Amino acid sequence: MNGGVDSLLSEEVIDLTRGPSGLGFNIVGGTDQQYISNDTGIYVSRIKEDGAAALDGRLQEGDKILAVNGKELKNMLHQHVVxxxxxxxDKVSLKVQHRLLPQNGPSSHRGDGDPGGLPLAVILVPGLAIVAAAVWAFVRYRQRV
Incomplete structure (x- = not known):
């Protein structure tokens, strides 16, 4: 979604029945309020506890909503989607795109471009600390000689 190749995408149609508190989720995004840079898509920002979406269990925060009752949501203003x-x-059919994280190995939040899934800083920071300690020890040793 942000250029990283650390996840797979899958699509699913989810049929929900509107409950007392509506469909039970909030959305972000649209052509006027891009949630992800260079992406005008509509995303689930929050699943409300005990709402229709939470009771169904398939819709997740971060899912991209591609269509509502067969109407594609491409290039739409946020308010138009609302x-x-x-x-x-009362019966709403959602076509959604789920982001699936790899099943084996560590996973990273939102991807960082590192194919191993670990943030680069997790590897570099300890390595740099070791190098800095070695340089310091070498300089101290050379001062004694």
Whole structure:
């Protein structure tokens, strides 16, 4: 999603029935409020406890919503998508894109471009500390000689 190749994407259609508190999730994104740089998509920002989405269990925070009742959400203003949800009726069909993290090895949040999944800093910082200690010890040794 941000250029990293640390995750796989899968699509799923999720049918929800609107409950007393609506569909039970919040969204972010749109052409006027990009949530991810250079991506005008609509994303789930929060799943409300005991809402329709939470009770169903398949929709997750961070999922990208591709379509609502068959209507693609490409290049839409945020408010237009909100209005689309409000007028979608009691039975709402969502086409969503899930981001699946690798099953083996460490996973990283939002990807960082490191194929191993570990942030580069996790490797570099201890390595730099060891190098700095070795240089300091060498300089101290040379001062004694």
């Amino acid at each position: 209005d689309l949800f409000r007028t979608a009726g």
